[in-house]
Amino acid sequence: MSPQDSISQLVPADKITLDVASLHLEENGFSDAISSLDPERAVHDYADDIPIKVIDEHLIEFSEALRTIAKALRRVTEGKASAEAEAAFWKRKYEVEKAWNLCLKQKGKVTETLPCDSIDENLGNEGMESVVHDISPDKTERCCGKDDICSHEILRDGALDIDSTVARLKVARKASFKLAWGCNGDKSAQHKHEIVSFERGNITTAERSSKQILLKWESQPQTVLILTKPNSKSVRSLCVEMVRWLKEEKRIDIFVEPRVKIELLTESSNFSFVHSWENDDEIKLLHTKVDLVVTLGGDGTVLWAASMFKGPVPPFIPFSLGSLGFMTPFQSENYREYLDTILKGPISITLRHRLQCHVIRDSAKDDQDMEEPILVLNEVTIDRGISAYLTYLECYCDNSFVTCVQGDGLIISTTSGSTAYSLAAGGSMVHPQVPGILFTPICPHSLSFRPLILPEYVTLRVQVPFNSRGQAWASFDGKDRMQLAPGDALLCSMAPWPVPTACQVDSTNDFLRSIHEGLHWNLRKTQSFDGPRD
Numbered sequence: 141m142s143p144q145d146s147i148s149q150l151v152p153a154d155k156i157t158l159d160v161a162s163l164h165l166e167e168n169g170f171s172d173a174i175s176s177l178d179p180e181r182a183v184h185d186y187a188d189d190i191p192i193k194v195i196d197e198h199l200i201e202f203s204e205a206l207r208t209i210a211k212a213l214r215r216v217t218e219g220k221a222s223a224e225a226e227a228a229f230w231k232r233k234y235e236v237e238k239a240w241n242l243c244l245k246q247k248g249k250v251t252e253t254l255p256c257d258s259i260d261e262n263l264g265n266e267g268m269e270s271v272v273h274d275i276s277p278d279k280t281e282r283c284c285g286k287d288d289i290c291s292h293e294i295l296r297d298g299a300l301d302i303d304s305t306v307a308r309l310k311v312a313r314k315a316s317f318k319l320a321w322g323c324n325g326d327k328s329a330q331h332k333h334e335i336v337s338f339e340r341g342n343i344t345t346a347e348r349s350s351k352q353i354l355l356k357w358e359s360q361p362q363t364v365l366i367l368t369k370p371n372s373k374s375v376r377s378l379c380v381e382m383v384r385w386l387k388e389e390k391r392i393d394i395f396v397e398p399r400v401k402i403e404l405l406t407e408s409s410n411f412s413f414v415h416s417w418e419n420d421d422e423i424k425l426l427h428t429k430v431d432l433v434v435t436l437g438g439d440g441t442v443l444w445a446a447s448m449f450k451g452p453v454p455p456f457i458p459f460s461l462g463s464l465g466f467m468t469p470f471q472s473e474n475y476r477e478y479l480d481t482i483l484k485g486p487i488s489i490t491l492r493h494r495l496q497c498h499v500i501r502d503s504a505k506d507d508q509d510m511e512e513p514i515l516v517l518n519e520v521t522i523d524r525g526i527s528a529y530l531t532y533l534e535c536y537c538d539n540s541f542v543t544c545v546q547g548d549g550l551i552i553s554t555t556s557g558s559t560a561y562s563l564a565a566g567g568s569m570v571h572p573q574v575p576g577i578l579f580t581p582i583c584p585h586s587l588s589f590r591p592l593i594l595p596e597y598v599t600l601r602v603q604v605p606f607n608s609r610g611q612a613w614a615s616f617d618g619k620d621r622m623q624l625a626p627g628d629a630l631l632c633s634m635a636p637w638p639v640p641t642a643c644q645v646d647s648t649n650d651f652l653r654s655i656h657e658g659l660h661w662n663l664r665k666t667q668s669f670d671g672p673r674d
């Protein structure tokens with residue numbers, strides 16, 4: 141049975157007559173007449189040429205349809221209805237496709253991706269039949285090669301059909317294309333299939349399978365690093381309690397800072413099982429030894445803990461023992477229940493992106509060896525420090541000039557840091573899971589310097605020009621102040637190692653709760669009902 145026969149079992153004959161007729165119009169040069177901008181004449185000429193044998197009861201309906209088409213075409217030639225014509229075309233195409241899909245479903249078969257190179261060979265009915273097969277996993281290869289995204293590629297949920305392929309080829313107006321992502325100047329086939337779909341040349345953002353990232357343990361976590369805010373009695377006593385509970389109840393190995401190990405041993409010699417480290421080289425290997433990092437303190441402790449990991453970071457469980465606690469969603473009183481749940485998993489996590497910063501000294505700009513990057517979880521700030529002069533900074537984004545900052549300075553922030561210093565300087569609050577870079581001036585001496593949010597893939601360069609009156613100072617998450625002399629520059633881009641922080645509920649709930657509870661965001665007395673109304 142031919143595909144057209146299959147359709148006729150499923151859709152009314154008059155509908156097929158219309159659809160086939162409209163394709164027939166195009167086959168017989170009708171579209172040439174259309175393009176000669178005399179559509180009504182073309183319709184009459186065509187009607188005169190219709191062979192007598194095809195005159196049946198459908199002809200009346202058919203001529204009605206032709207009149208409608210002529211009207212529509214007149215409007216097209218007047219340049220008023222191109223959008224409507226386009227919509228009608230796609231609707232007709234969709235209906236034919238739908239009918240054919242229904243037919244295929246009844247046959248219990250689906251179609252496979254049609255390789256672009258073979259489309260021409262599949263124009264005839266024989267060719268068409270040859271692309272209808274039973275489902276087979278090895279027949280789901282990419283269209284047009286392995287890596288690039290191709291506009292011919294068809295979703296594999298049964299959406300492809302032969303008639304639509306024919307229709308597409310006969311009336312094709314859109315050039316095919318591929319999407320490829322360049323990476324740091326690399327023009328190779330870097331791409332992200334998960335971000336866009338590219339069905340039939342229409343670019344749409346793909347549906348995310350899950351909005352919240354979940355971490356599921358594949359084996360039981362065995363080692364926990366506990367990092368604590370110094371000089372706090374409440375933190376110290378909680379730390380003692382937690383270490384004891386984790387060891388005795390959960391059989392967990394514990395790492396702490398050398399300072400904390402001394403504190404624990406002062407408490408009791410029974411804490412000799414606790415591990416620590418002696419030098420920076422051992423700190424560099426911590427991520428290979430610990431399954432989880434528990435922080436006891438405020439946001440500053442989370443920043444401190446993140447700064448210890450210059451590479452990959454294990455999941456953080458931040459307990460709140462500070463005053464604000466934007467990044468510390470877990471209440472310390474309930475630590476047993478939280479840790480119990482987290483050790484079992486799965487855990488909702490927020491992947492907090494970090495920025496990597498390089499200071500390039502003018503004096504050393506020709507050196508090949510770059511120093512290790514400084515990683516920040518909140519932001520890097522370039523300000524005037526103790527200087528009384530305006531800072532004067534030239535800013536570039538991927539070699540494009542952005543602007544000159546003349547004011548107190550500039551904050552380059554992550555989205556996690558958007559609720560910290562950047563917020564105080566007038567920047568937007570951004571959900572921490574958004575992978576952007578905030579560019580927020582500090583007290584700019586200009587009326588029109590609005591903050592920017594840039595995409596995550598850019599590299600920013602902040603240059604202290606030679607004609608700057610003063611020095612500038614860089615600081616990283618509010619620490620490690622570094623002087624920048626005229627000629628020095630700071631390079632800043634997204635680091636490949638985010639900080640995965642466990643959520644109490646989920647990323648969005650935790651974020652909204654912290655801006656409500658921490659900042660009293662948009663708190664206002666509700667207007668009373670008692671008053672004038674529309």
Ligand SMILES: NC(=O)c1ccc[n+]([C@@H]2O[C@H](COP(=O)([O-])OP(=O)(O)OC[C@H]3O[C@@H](n4cnc5c(N)ncnc54)[C@H](O)[C@@H]3O)[C@@H](O)[C@H]2O)c1
Binds near residue numbers: 439556557560618
């Ligand atoms: N004018 C300002 O608002 C200002 C000035 C300097 C530094 N800071 C911030 O302080 C941070 C360093 O924190 P610290 O605890 O070591 O110093 P800190 O003890 O001076 O605390 C700064 C405050 O910022 C809060 N904070 C830190 N990170 C936050 C975040 N991501 N979201 C919301 N609030 C946050 C802390 O809870 C704390 O209340 C810097 O990274 C910077 O963002 C802010």
Ligand SMILES: Nc1ncnc2c1ncn2[C@@H]1O[C@H](COP(=O)(O)OP(=O)(O)OP(=O)(O)O)[C@@H](O)[C@H]1O
Binds near residue numbers: 368441442
């Ligand atoms: N383990 C640590 N070692 C050294 N310094 C630390 C450590 N943990 C935290 N700090 C520093 O201690 C300071 C205060 O820490 P944190 O912000 O956590 O406490 P807090 O000020 O009480 O909290 P909040 O900011 O919410 O009021 C921060 O500047 C942080 O860098």
